[in-house]
Amino acid sequence: MGLIFLIISTACFLIGFCVSVALYRAGRRTAGLNMAFIAIGFVFQCLFLWKRSELHGRCPITSGSEILVFISWSIVIMYFVLGRAFRLSLLGVFTGPIVLFFQAIALTFLATNDPGARPAETLDPWLEMHASMSLLAYGAFALAAIASIMYLLQNRQLKSRHPGRLSRRLPPVKYLADALIRLLIIGQLLMTIGVVSAFFMEKTPSSLHMAASGGVWLLYGAILTYQLFRRQAPRALARCAIVAFSFAVVTLLLI
Amino acid sequence: MSIFCLGVNHKTAPVEIRERLAFSENTLPENLREICEIALVDEAVVLSTCNRVEIYGASENTQKASDSVVKYLAKHFNIQEDQVEFYSHHAEAAAHHLFEVASGLDSMVLGETEIFGQVKKSYALAQSSGVTRRRLNKLFQQSFTIGKLVRSNTQIQQGSTSVGAAAVDLAETIFGDLKDCNVLIVGAGEMSRTTAQSLQSRGASSITVTNRSYENALALASELNGDAVEFENWENELARVDIVISSTSAPGSVVKADMVERAMPKRRGHSLLLIDIAVPRDIEEEVNEIDNAYLYNIDNLQQLAEEGRARRLKQIKICQEVIRNFLSEKGIEALAEIPTRIQDSMESGKPSTSSGSEPLTNP
Numbered sequence: 001m002g003l004i005f006l007i008i009s010t011a012c013f014l015i016g017f018c019v020s021v022a023l024y025r026a027g028r029r030t031a032g033l034n035m036a037f038i039a040i041g042f043v044f045q046c047l048f049l050w051k052r053s054e055l056h057g058r059c060p061i062t063s064g065s066e067i068l069v070f071i072s073w074s075i076v077i078m079y080f081v082l083g084r085a086f087r088l089s090l091l092g093v094f095t096g097p098i099v100l101f102f103q104a105i106a107l108t109f110l111a112t113n114d115p116g117a118r119p120a121e122t123l124d125p126w127l128e129m130h131a132s133m134s135l136l137a138y139g140a141f142a143l144a145a146i147a148s149i150m151y152l153l154q155n156r157q158l159k160s161r162h163p164g165r166l167s168r169r170l171p172p173v174k175y176l177a178d179a180l181i182r183l184l185i186i187g188q189l190l191m192t193i194g195v196v197s198a199f200f201m202e203k204t205p206s207s208l209h210m211a212a213s214g215g216v217w218l219l220y221g222a223i224l225t226y227q228l229f230r231r232q233a234p235r236a237l238a239r240c241a242i243v244a245f246s247f248a249v250v251t252l253l254l255i
Numbered sequence: 256m257s258i259f260c261l262g263v264n265h266k267t268a269p270v271e272i273r274e275r276l277a278f279s280e281n282t283l284p285e286n287l288r289e290i291c292e293i294a295l296v297d298e299a300v301v302l303s304t305c306n307r308v309e310i311y312g313a314s315e316n317t318q319k320a321s322d323s324v325v326k327y328l329a330k331h332f333n334i335q336e337d338q339v340e341f342y343s344h345h346a347e348a349a350a351h352h353l354f355e356v357a358s359g360l361d362s363m364v365l366g367e368t369e370i371f372g373q374v375k376k377s378y379a380l381a382q383s384s385g386v387t388r389r390r391l392n393k394l395f396q397q398s399f400t401i402g403k404l405v406r407s408n409t410q411i412q413q414g415s416t417s418v419g420a421a422a423v424d425l426a427e428t429i430f431g432d433l434k435d436c437n438v439l440i441v442g443a444g445e446m447s448r449t450t451a452q453s454l455q456s457r458g459a460s461s462i463t464v465t466n467r468s469y470e471n472a473l474a475l476a477s478e479l480n481g482d483a484v485e486f487e488n489w490e491n492e493l494a495r496v497d498i499v500i501s502s503t504s505a506p507g508s509v510v511k512a513d514m515v516e517r518a519m520p521k522r523r524g525h526s527l528l529l530i531d532i533a534v535p536r537d538i539e540e541e542v543n544e545i546d547n548a549y550l551y552n553i554d555n556l557q558q559l560a561e562e563g564r565a566r567r568l569k570q571i572k573i574c575q576e577v578i579r580n581f582l583s584e585k586g587i588e589a590l591a592e593i594p595t596r597i598q599d600s601m602e603s604g605k606p607s608t609s610s611g612s613e614p615l616t617n618p
Contacts, residue, residue, distance in 0.1 A: 154428070158425075158428065158429065158549050159543060159549065161543070161550075161551055161555045162555075162558070162559075163425075163428060163559075167428060168413060168414075168428070171431070172427065172428055172429055172430055172431035173428070173429050173526055174429060174430045174431055174525075174526060175431050177524065177526075231520070231523040231524045232524070233519070233524060233546035233547045234524060234526075234547060235546050235547065236546070237524075
């Protein structure tokens with residue numbers, strides 16, 4: 001049953017993305033219809049995660065596939081929480097493919113090799129807190145990276161002095177720069193909760209796990225601290241956010 | 256009973272004629288009643304803007320009614336009947352014309368939105384004066400629906416068509432809402448003034464003017480409800496303002512790259528848009544290479560405006576297609592035959608004795 005929910009959710013994101021692209025190419029607005037597909041996709045994401053949590057009796061982040069779906073879910077939820085500045089041009093045209101890509105991988109693995117129920121020997125709420133908050137933070141960092149890409153594209157268009165159709169569709173650079181900072185702060189706050197939770201866990205995490213989580217936390221912390229005191233230009237911040245997210249993805253693969 | 260439209264616009268009459276035919280808003284209710292007192296004119300709406308004067312009416316005999324209206328206009332505005340060449344449209348052509356007007360397809364600036372509000376206002380005035388009934392009520396309501404449909408389903412209002420509009424569009428692409436934007440005008444020229452006014456009309460919060468002649472700066476500042484700063488001190492403003500418009504007649508650069516570079520750290524990450532409408536140029540080209548600063552000169556803006564105009568021209572066919580599709584789906588309700596007893600009850604103000612659900616079929 002859970003897999004069907006994931007299939008429907010992935011299909012919704014696929015259709016939403018295709019609709020966005022088709023409407024964009026036709027020069028039409030993408031908002032309403034695309035939003036409906038994303039909202040339905042999100043509902044089925046929730047149902048999938050709920051089914052998996054029932055199966056394991058704990059937070060459904062027991063395998064790489066589930067982690068990918070959980071990150072996708074956190075990206076979508078971050079969008080809904082921080083909606084205004086992004087509108088659907090971000091989620092539909094830019095975020096859609098990422099969510100689609102993550103869920104397609106998860107779907108392939110679950111369809112061919114579902115490890116099944118993985119109940120915890122003992123339920124450690126701190127471990128659950130650590131994992132879920134860290135993955136939510138990854139969602140925020142992913143959105144920050146996407147906002148950065150959009151900022152760099154819009155900036156490039158404006159600097160060329162010949163802003164085209166893409167520029168008219170993208171949000172203003174100020175909104176993107178503001179959203180980027182907000183997402184980095186939210187991501188870092190969530191990551192901090194995740195890292196602090198790790199100190200209370202019953203089982204001490206591996207040194208690799210600690211180094212990876214700590215490294216990501218320190219990297220984003222450094223970026224934000226530098227931003228607080230030096231206020232670097234948004235272009236430099238956007239580049240940092242993309243590099244930092246690439247590093248975060250690598251650490252996720254290592255863990 | 257059918258509808259007609261009679262009028263002149265920027266394509267058919269020069270401003271000297273249009274200004275003579277312009278109705279005053281204060282006397283319009285009275286004028287509307289006078290038009291309706293003319294034999295055969297049962298309903299009327301007058302659309303009087305700087306680019307057009309049009310009278311929409313409903314009548315049993317639209318040809319005779321429009322002739323009567325021409326006579327009324329000649330008498331009212333004290334002109335010879337043959338002095339002005341009015342265009343007139345009848346039945347579906349009149350409706351189609353109104354739909355194009357409301358959609359901005361008949362405007363001087365193709366796709367502009369102001370006309371939509373003007374049509375709404377004219378209709379509201381006629382309605383409150385008691386000179387519209389079912390025909391024109393339906394017709395104008397349909398024109399509002401079509402106006403919105405055209406704007407939301409086509410790109411007719413996208414892109415800028417003038418230098419001022421291009422500057423505003425750029426500012427919105429950078430800052431979004433302009434309500435927190437501060438503008439600095441360097442040089443009190445005409446182009447700066449119109450560009451600043453365009454930004455002001457979109458909500459720019461403050462205008463600061465600087466000029467070599469402080470008196471001229473003060474004069475323009477007072478006209479724009481802004482402040483003036485002495486020319487020696489304008490550089491300090493670079494750290495505060497969001498948009499700089501420069502149009503001095505100085506032979507060399509006024510805004511130099513090192514000035515902007517010095518100001519950027521004080522701006523704490525806020526973007527700066529610089530618009531150089533002077534020839535020879537006022538702002539050093541290198542400014543565009545500074546992070547978070549965007550420089551546009553007059554050629555860049557003119558090119559954007561030209562592209563905008565071309566894009567809108569391409570949209571005309573699509574807009575007309577939208578109007579045609581709407582009409583083929585819904586028909587023009589104002590042209591539908593009204594059963595006599597319903598018409599009687601509407602005119603007497605008493606409810607109809609019929610069920611009220613009798614279909615009003617389109618012709």
